[in-house]
Every structure is written in structure tokens, then in C-alpha cells.
Amino acid sequence: MLELKDICFERSGKKILDHINLKLDEEKFYVITGPNGSGKSTLAKIIMGIEKPDSGTILLNDQDITNKTIDERAKLGIGFAFQQPVQFKGITVYDLLKLSTKKELTKNEACNILSKVGLCAIEYVDREVNKSLSGGELKRIEIATVMARNPYIAIFDEPEAGIDLWSFQNLTDVFKEISKESSGTTLVISHQERILNIADEIILMGEGIVQEFGRKEEVFDQIFRPKKCCKEVKTCGSGR
């Protein structure tokens, strides 16, 4: 179980995260959603150790990991797919997957992982993870590096960003599979209804706080319920 206790994070006088408290259980698929600037990505980065909170505590199965480095947290089972995939000159997709799995990985096994994210594996496995790949390809490789690790806590920061509509359906299937098979916790930051639909629970963030947190059905209504002002406009229109 991952627990965030009273996490605060402030930059340039702005409260990015304002006393966040969350408990995330095993075998559950969580989606964090909310408008841009609501603190979603910062929260994910704080869990991975990329950012340090100004105050508060992070507990992983009751172990305090607040001051642990990124690699220490990775070794404890936290994985993170970056919103902007990182490029490497001279490092191939195969190299990166080998580093991810931390074991001898055959090319066939690497290809299987790539196939899961919708890449025709044999064409990609020996390519360098550099600008010769498109944004969507890099993104899917990034997701594959986290899937290859099968982490206890898997975090995906806006996996849909930069992926074309054709591939998006495929990606949704990937997350459905993760949701079914993962014995750990999956935490996805997303704006996409299809991804929200896969969630067991949804965390709605706004202005640095958790505005809603609960079962998908409950929070879904909160997010997609038509606002009062819109109804009023409709009423005016229908009266003509």
C-alpha cells in the first residue's frame, strides 16, 4: 500500500500541492485527473522521488520512503513512465528494455513487450531511442519500459499525450490488460474518458488539492455532470 500524508509542495509562492492525503491499495487501478496545473504530474513525480515535497511523508507498505532517491524507490518496486519520453543517443530500444527488466532478455522477449504497446517489434528493437523515432513511438517505448519491469507501483504520466487516435484504442487495451493482470497498484494520470473508464477509483485534483476521490462511478458523475450554466443556455435556446 502507498500512503501520502500531508504532502505540500510550493514553488514561486504558488501552492502546487496543498496538504495531499491519499491511500492507494494493491490490485487497484487509479486514475488521477483534473485541469492543467492542478498538481497531478507533480504528485506523480513526488511519489517517484523526482521532486521532493516541502513537507509530508510517503509510506510504501509502512516504510517511510520520503527521503529515498529515485533508484532506491525503483528498487523498492516503483516504476514511472515519463510524460515526455527521454531520448538517448546510441542506446537501442533493446538496450533500454534489458535495463528495465534487469535480467537477460532475449530479443523475442523484448519483441513481445513491444508488441503489447502496439509496435511492430522487429522493426524497432534495434533502433536507437533518439529523434529518428516519432513522438508516438517514443511514448509507447516509454510505456513498454515500465511494463517490462512489472513494478509493484506503476505510474504513467499522461500516457495518451502524443499518441495518435489510431493507436489510442490499442493503448486503452494495454491499460485494460494491466488493470486485469497487475497484482500491484497502477496510477495513471489522464484526461481521457476511455482511460477513466478503466479505473477502479478516480482522484480528481484541482488547485493543488484532492477535490474528489472515490469509486469510478461516483467521481465520474462529478466530472461529467453538466454544469448549471450550460443548462440555462440550453433552456434559452429551446424557447425561441
Next chain:
Amino acid sequence: MEAEDKLLLQEIVGENPENADSYNIRKNGKKLERKVNPNINIVSKEDNSGIDIYVKEDTLFGTVNIPVIITESGLKDVVYNDFHIGKNANIIIVAGCGITNNGHWDAQHDGIHRFYLEEGAKVKYIERHCGLGVGDGKKVLNPVTEIHMAKGSYMVMDTTQIKGVDDTIRTTKAELDSDATLVITEKILTSKDQQAKTEFVVNLKGENSSTHVTSRSVATDNSYQEFISNITGNTKCYAHVECDAIIKGEGQVKAVPEIFDKNVDANLIHEAAIGKIAGEQLMKLMSLGLSEKESEEVIVNGFLK
């Protein structure tokens, strides 16, 4: 051949040099071993200043290894090797120098390699340089490569200097006739107080000639590197020069691009990017469980692969 010679040769050639179709091994300024075949002949120059390598025209495939090793502290070896590649011949040449200096005097090798590619010839030239030994005498290497490419010829030059060379000035000059293509990839790693200066001068003389020069270098500690490229396009031609460098510690890299376009149809491009290892790269690898030091090693090794 002594065991340590074999080790040094392995560093340069990457395998047993005697596996090649033909070879010439030079140690401390003298010929050590040589093998030729009906298509590839190696002849000592009359003044003993080097060798001429002749590859017959239409040679379908061949390999030549020309390694040089120096184990004497204080020795300064200058050698002229001329490669005459016949029409439509296709060949792989592996050359380079390894210096083991366990003494107090500087050891130096200046290899001047001149290539004459006839029409349609294809050459893959692999050059590796390294320095070993525990002495405080410097290991100095100053390779000069001159390339003359006739119509439709093609050459790939893959040059690497990964460790232990204290001082180097590397000069490559090339002239290309029509439809000739030259692809150069250079990889250099310097550390401690080492210095490396590398210069590429390419003259695209013939129509549709092209060159692609890629330099990847890493300068660590207090080392200094300088990359100079000078490309001239005289006619319809294409050139792309890319200098990528990573600096660590107090390392310094200077890139000096010079492209001279003498024709409206000459398309010459130069790109240079110098900087430290990107923080995101470190974070990504650390998120896979590698320590910061391990992540740096993976990034640098990949960069210079």
C-alpha cells in the same frame, strides 16, 4: 610475438589480426609480420618509411589489418602507409596504433595514411587508437588521413580513440569526385589532462558528391577537445556535419564549424551540441533502478558505442 603484444593488438583490431586475409604488423618502428594474397599486396617503401598496399581492381571482398604497436618509451615513430584501391574493389581495412608506455619518456606515433580510391571502389576503414601502461611518459598519437576519391567511389571511416592517449592531433583531408560518398564517424573519450584536436577538411569537387561527418566525444576531468570541420561545396553536392559532445567535471570541448558554399546547389549543414549529461536521462535510468554512477556509465557507453 609476445603475449602483451597480442593484447595490445586485440585492443586495436578487435580480434586476432592474423585472422585477416592480409596484414602487416609493425612494432617499435619495424615490420613484425606480414601476409599478402593474390588480390592484396603489401610492399615496403624503398626508404623504409612505410608501406604501399595494393588492392586489385574488382576484388570482390577482402580484409587488411595494418596495426602498429609501440612498447618502447621515448620512441617516435613516423610511418607513411599508402592504400591504392583498384576500380570496383570492395575492402575492409583495420588500422590503428596502440602504445604501451611504462617508462618516463614520451612515446609517439604519427601515422600518415593516404587513400587512393579508383572509380567505384568501396572501402570500410576502421581506425582505433589506444594508450596503455603505467609510466609517466606521455602517449602521443597524431594520425593523418588523406583520402582521394574517384567517381562513384564510397568510403566509410570509423575512427575511435577511447582511452589512454595523452595528446593527439588528428587530421583528415578528403577530395571527392562526382558521385563519391564519404561517411566519417569519430568517437573520442578524453580524461585527466588529455588533449585531443581533430580536424576534418572535405572538398566536394564533383557533382552529386556527398559527405556525412559525425563526431561524438566525451571530455571528462580536466581534458580538452577541439573539433574543427571545414567543408567546401563547389558544385551540386551535399554535406552534413554533426558534432555531439558530453562534458563532465572540468572537461572542455570547442567546436569550430566552417562551411564554404561555392555553388547555389551545394547543400551544406553543420550541427553542434555540447553539454553535460541531461538530467532527464539520468532520472529515467535511475527510475529503472540504476544508481546515478551506473546511469552515467550507460549514457556515456551508449553515446560512444
